[in-house]
Amino acid sequence: MSVLKVVELLGNSNKSFEDAVQQVVNEASKTIKDIKSVYVQDMQVTVKDNKISQYRVNAKVTFGIMEK
Template identity: 75%
Template sequence: MSVLKVIEILGNSTVSFEDAVQNIITEASKTVREIKSVYIKDMQVTVDKNKISQYRVNAKVSFAISEEMDN
């Protein structure tokens, strides 16, 4: 049986939305194992002097829950 947990994470980048998502995966993988998928819930940008200064992503990260059993 497979059970997944979902957490919501905010990520940002000065490069692109794709880079913001990669930053989420990179940082989450430091403490979360077996990431299965990332669902992009929302995207936005901040603007400075009529240019995009930051890309922001609100994402849901799904990962497997593994339970070690003593037998």
């Protein structure tokens, strides 16, 4: 039996949604081992001068903590 834990993180990027998700993974992997998946719950953009200035994601990172 596996036990998994989920943490919710917010990520942002000036480039794309994909890069924002990668930023979440990069930051999470600094302290979390054995990341299994990332579920993007919500996506947003901020707009400045009628142009997208930032891509934002609200993501849930799932990782293993114990396996029996």
